[in-house]
Each structure stands twice: as structure tokens, then as C-alpha cells.
Amino acid sequence: MVIDENILISAGAETKHYTPSETIFYEGDSPNYYYQIIKGEVKLNNYNEEGKEFIQNILSAGESCGESVLFIDKPYPVNAETITECSVLRLHKSHFFNLLNKSPELYMEVSSFLSQRLYYKFIMMQNLSSQNPSTRLRGLMDYLKSFQKDARPYSFLVPLTRQQMASLTGLCVETAIRTIKHMERDKIVKIENRKILY
Structure with missing residues (x-):
């Protein structure tokens, strides 16, 4: 788990429920929230011009999605679509950064998670070559x-x-x-x- 759910809730996170094949955010959207999955599975994907899907990652309970772009204020490079029924905690990015500023430990946990994601990308790029x-x-x-x-x-x-x-x-x-x-x-x-x- 990236961040304890109770910490997120006390910081003002709300729980959103999704049915399978719903979109949490779209490629090109501006990132305004930190999302952490409570239950279910989410895929990060893109579609090419012919409509062929390319899955970048599959995430499950305890993982967050799309958090890296909050730090650089760029639009989402992927869609986040639910695979199963999902419950997701959603925290506005201003509250998310307040939380990190108050807790160096939390900042380290999020940094560790982001590093893990980057490592995954390198491994997968190597494999795809x-x-x-x-x-x-x-x-x-x-x-x-x-x-x-x-x-x-x-x-x-x-x-x-x-x-x-x-x-x-x-x-x-x-x-x-x-x-x-x-x-x-x-x-x-x-x-x-x-x-x-x-």
C-alpha cells in the first residue's frame, strides 16, 4: 500500500465506486487528484490510431494510479480504466501535497513507490526491445x-x-x-x- 487509507480519509479523500470498463481519467486530462485503489483492478492503457489497445500496467488494491504527473503538472499520458468493480480513494492534489509536506516519511514512501514504477518501465522497455x-x-x-x-x-x-x-x-x-x-x-x-x- 502506498499511503495508509485512514491518513488519506483524514486528509479529505472521498471514495469513488466504479463498474468494470469505466474510465477514472483519460489520456490528455489535467491531473487534479491523487487516486489510490481500495479494491479491484485498474489498467493503464493507450489506443493507437487503429484502435488497438496497449496496456502499460495493471494495478490492484493498495496501488495508486497517475500520481507521477501530479509532480510535473503535465496531462495524463495514459487512460485509467477499471477491469473489475473498483473502489478508489480520490484526494485533491492540493490536499495530497499538504499531506506530503507535513510528513517526510510519507514523502519517502511515495518516492520509493515512484522509483519502483520507473524500475518497472526500464525492465519492460528492455524486454520489449x-x-x-x-x-x-x-x-x-x-x-x-x-x-x-x-x-x-x-x-x-x-x-x-x-x-x-x-x-x-x-x-x-x-x-x-x-x-x-x-x-x-x-x-x-x-x-x-x-x-x-x-
Whole structure:
């Protein structure tokens, strides 16, 4: 969790409820709020000229979305769309900065979170530069698995659908499915009840 929910509520945050496929903010909007997910999943995405979706990231409970642009006062470079039903805390940016100014510890926590996001971007850029779909998918799974203590093979249940994995790695879904089958054959992943274990 980025910031304790009670701290956000005491600073004036309101809870907003969204149904699946609703937009929290659009690419090009001016950032006026700090958003933190209480429950549900949100994807950060863009669409190209042909309307093809490219998912930048998938966020879940305890994570915030779009916070980095609050610091530079630029428009959102992505959309934030709900995947599932979501509850999100929304705090006006003036209150958010008041909160940070009062608490150096909180500032450090937010800085640490932003650094983590930047690290993810570097890792994904490195993966996307590879022409090999297996390298791209492994890079994504390595990154996600790095947050759990257990490093044994097949100890990590990949929390994404094949479609989401394809979108996050810039692959078409058929290529992702075929590559995951090859990875299972090569004993890189195990598939149980359609779930991927890495």
C-alpha cells in the first residue's frame, strides 16, 4: 500500500465506486487528484490510431494510479480504466501535497513507490526491445515474481490473463498463447487449471 487509507480519509479523500470498463481519467486530462485503489483492478492503457489497445500496467488494491504527473503538472499520458468493480480513494492534489509536506516519511514512501514504477518501465522497455516473445514474457513474469519471497520454480501464480500478458508485452494474444505452451513444454512454466505457475 502506498499511503495508509485512514491518513488519506483524514486528509479529505472521498471514495469513488466504479463498474468494470469505466474510465477514472483519460489520456490528455489535467491531473487534479491523487487516486489510490481500495479494491479491484485498474489498467493503464493507450489506443493507437487503429484502435488497438496497449496496456502499460495493471494495478490492484493498495496501488495508486497517475500520481507521477501530479509532480510535473503535465496531462495524463495514459487512460485509467477499471477491469473489475473498483473502489478508489480520490484526494485533491492540493490536499495530497499538504499531506506530503507535513510528513517526510510519507514523502519517502511515495518516492520509493515512484522509483519502483520507473524500475518497472526500464525492465519492460528492455524486454520489449527483444524480438523473442519468450524473452518478453519471461521478463514480465520475472518482474512480477520478484515481489514474493519464494523463488522456487512454479511457486508464483501469474495473476494475469493471457490477453493481459500479451498487451503488456506488445504481443498478439495468439503469439502469447503459443509461446506459453512452448514454455510449458520446456518446463519454464507449469499450467494447472488454465493458470500459469512460474
